[in-house]
Amino acid sequence: MTTVTITIDGREVKARAGQTILEAAQAAGIDIPVLCHHPAVQPIGACRMCLVEIEKQRALQPACTFPVSEGLVIQTESPKVVEARKFVLNLLFSERNHFCMFCQMSGNCELQDLAYRYQLDHWAYQRAYPNLPVDSSRQYFVMDHNRCILCRRCIRACADLVGNHTLGLRRRGVDTMLVADMDVPFGESSCISCGTCLQVCPTGALMDRTSAYGGVKEEVERVKTTCQFCSVGCGAELVTRDNHVIRIEGDWDAEVNHGLLCVRGRFEPLYERRERITTPLIRQNGKLVEASWDDALQAVAQRIKAAGNTLGVLVSPRVTNEAAKLCAKVFGTAARVGSMSPVPEHLKREEGKLTDLDEADLFVVVGADLGKDHQVAGFAVKRGVNNKGARLVLVGEGENEFSPLAMAEFKPAEIEQAIVLAQGASSPVVVYGAKAGSELVLLREKLAGKARFVGLTPGVNSRGLQAAGLDKPANLSGVKVLYVLLSDDTADANLTDAAQGADFVVVQTGFETPLMDKADVVLPAAIWSERAGTITNTEGRKLAVTAALPPIGEARPDDQILKELAARLGM
Numbered sequence: 001m002t003t004v005t006i007t008i009d010g011r012e013v014k015a016r017a018g019q020t021i022l023e024a025a026q027a028a029g030i031d032i033p034v035l036c037h038h039p040a041v042q043p044i045g046a047c048r049m050c051l052v053e054i055e056k057q058r059a060l061q062p063a064c065t066f067p068v069s070e071g072l073v074i075q076t077e078s079p080k081v082v083e084a085r086k087f088v089l090n091l092l093f094s095e096r097n098h099f100c101m102f103c104q105m106s107g108n109c110e111l112q113d114l115a116y117r118y119q120l121d122h123w124a125y126q127r128a129y130p131n132l133p134v135d136s137s138r139q140y141f142v143m144d145h146n147r148c149i150l151c152r153r154c155i156r157a158c159a160d161l162v163g164n165h166t167l168g169l170r171r172r173g174v175d176t177m178l179v180a181d182m183d184v185p186f187g188e189s190s191c192i193s194c195g196t197c198l199q200v201c202p203t204g205a206l207m208d209r210t211s212a213y214g215g216v217k218e219e220v221e222r223v224k225t226t227c228q229f230c231s232v233g234c235g236a237e238l239v240t241r242d243n244h245v246i247r248i249e250g251d252w253d254a255e256v257n258h259g260l261l262c263v264r265g266r267f268e269p270l271y272e273r274r275e276r277i278t279t280p281l282i283r284q285n286g287k288l289v290e291a292s293w294d295d296a297l298q299a300v301a302q303r304i305k306a307a308g309n310t311l312g313v314l315v316s317p318r319v320t321n322e323a324a325k326l327c328a329k330v331f332g333t334a335a336r337v338g339s340m341s342p343v344p345e346h347l348k349r350e351e352g353k354l355t356d357l358d359e360a361d362l363f364v365v366v367g368a369d370l371g372k373d374h375q376v377a378g379f380a381v382k383r384g385v386n387n388k389g390a391r392l393v394l395v396g397e398g399e400n401e402f403s404p405l406a407m408a409e410f411k412p413a414e415i416e417q418a419i420v421l422a423q424g425a426s427s428p429v430v431v432y433g434a435k436a437g438s439e440l441v442l443l444r445e446k447l448a449g450k451a452r453f454v455g456l457t458p459g460v461n462s463r464g465l466q467a468a469g470l471d472k473p474a475n476l477s478g479v480k481v482l483y484v485l486l487s488d489d490t491a492d493a494n495l496t497d498a499a500q501g502a503d504f505v506v507v508q509t510g511f512e513t514p515l516m517d518k519a520d521v522v523l524p525a526a527i528w529s530e531r532a533g534t535i536t537n538t539e540g541r542k543l544a545v546t547a548a549l550p551p552i553g554e555a556r557p558d559d560q561i562l563k564e565l566a567a568r569l570g571m
């Protein structure tokens with residue numbers, strides 16, 4: 001690594017050749033303000049907020065794009081620099097309506113922060129205040145053009161990071177507007193509501209509906225955790241206030257997703273409408289009535305002890321590794337103990353890394369719809385196809401949201417044609433999901449040593465259940481006592497049917513579920529935002545889950561409930 005020595009504000013700083021002045025300054029703890037720049041996307045030097053004075057340069061230069069070189073002498077807050085920044089800010093404040101008291105982002109806005117920093121205490125130029133539209137056609141967040149400073153962070157995030165290319169600019173000069181596709185309402189555009197644009201927007205132009213007015217920076221807490229809504233396991237930050245998650249953001253430092261989230265991880269959990277279970281419940285005279293933890297656990301322990309080998313246990317693949325391990329310890333891993341949805345045989349083996357997707361020149365996606373599931377893995381495919389010229393081949397039955405991106409689509413019976421295409425590529429990657437069938441066997445055989453294979457498991461922590469020996473179907477015939485560790489999962493009709501034959505049903509659940517109609521005891525479980533531990537993602541990576549909130553009411557985390565039950569079983 002070649003290093004150069006530069007001087008910033010009189011301080012000698014070592015910088016890496018190839019770094020920009022901004023990067024070198026940030027690494028040295030020197031703050032240069034930015035607006036259009038965001039570290040996750042390529043710099044474009046558009047807003048001129050980061051201007052600095054460089055010795056021997058005739059004009060001020062943008063630090064976000066100017067590369068370091070030996071001997072540069074830089075001033076980051078000289079009178080000339082400050083004057084230029086104030087000018088930029090004054091122009092921005094005169095162009096559109098940044099009357100902050102009416103902005104839902106007031107207190108969370110990078111533009112506003114800079115106005116305070118540079119002491120803008122009056123309007124330097126007459127305000128035009130054009131009456132621009134607010135586009136609220138999208139379900140989860142709105143676009144207020146009045147607050148937009150045309151920094152283009154969102155455009156680059158959508159294109160470079162998500163590979164979706166929904167956003168762009170239309171018209172020129174003062175008429176310039178941010179648009180979706182060919183200037184259609186956002187809700188009718190190709191937007192997939194991943195919210196990446198929202199996360200990078202420096203102002204209140206893009207605002208999510210749940211956290212608007214929810215609390216400014218100083219009032220909220222931020223907890224890093226792992227998204228628990230599919231087996232990709234994206235790093236997420238939960239923004240909470242007063243025991244509520246008001247926003248979910250992608251964790252820029254997370255190796256799995258580098259800040260990206262999909263709609264399922266970012267927005268859908270905030271719109272959960274199922275009722276929570278807040279106390280243990282015991283069935284009495286046909287009705288579930290509130291009970292103490294002691295009575296509920298005692299009743300469960302008694303029936304389990306008496307059940308012998310007529311005890312059956314079903315575990316959701318949403319539980320943490322720690323809960324899965326305890327479950328295996330308490331109940332064993334015999335035939336009557338298993339997963340609510342075991343992974344198919346072809347996905348049992350951990351294979352390939354999600355980062356392999358970034359190196360593909362041809363993707364063969366088999367038995368998976370990356371527009372519906374494992375979407376952040378799908379973003380890598382989109383980036384490959386839309387930004388790097390990679391080709392996409394889909395193999396499977398039925399409709400696939402990635403069809404418009406595909407160069408070819410084959411039925412499983414036509415797999416030979418996909419194999420020929422992959423053999424002709426230099427770095428093919430096969431991505432396979434739960435619906436892949438015997439065609440995968442042929443792909444493995446014919447592309448051995450040529451292609452990399454990346455499997456996407458269903459469920460969230462199926463790998464964790466696998467490690468605990470629980471990822472298998474349970475044989476429930478003859479089961480008299482059934483323990484369903486549902487956690488915060490949903491129960492489908494099969495599960496309700498499975499409960500029919502049992503005399504005594506225990507449901508450990510965070511939410512109300514139709515399965516409770518069959519339950520004799522209900523144990524209230526903490527949900528994804530209230531539990532701590534680890535999960536193992538589809539690649540086999542162990543990821544930390546951190547509780548951002550205390551469990552609601554008397555709910556307890558799954559592993560704690562199992563420990564207490566174990567104690568009552570004399571373990």
Ligand code: SF4
Binds near residue numbers: 190193
């Ligand atoms: S939500 Fe995602 S897909 Fe939609 S415009 Fe923003 S970055 Fe693009």
Ligand code: SF4
Binds near residue numbers: 154
């Ligand atoms: S919507 Fe936000 S991120 Fe996009 S150009 Fe406007 S201010 Fe910048």
Ligand code: SF4
Binds near residue numbers: 227231257264
């Ligand atoms: S891809 Fe999966 S882990 Fe990542 S944000 Fe979406 S649901 Fe969560």
Ligand code: FES
Binds near residue numbers: 050
């Ligand atoms: S932050 Fe450098 S020009 Fe905008």
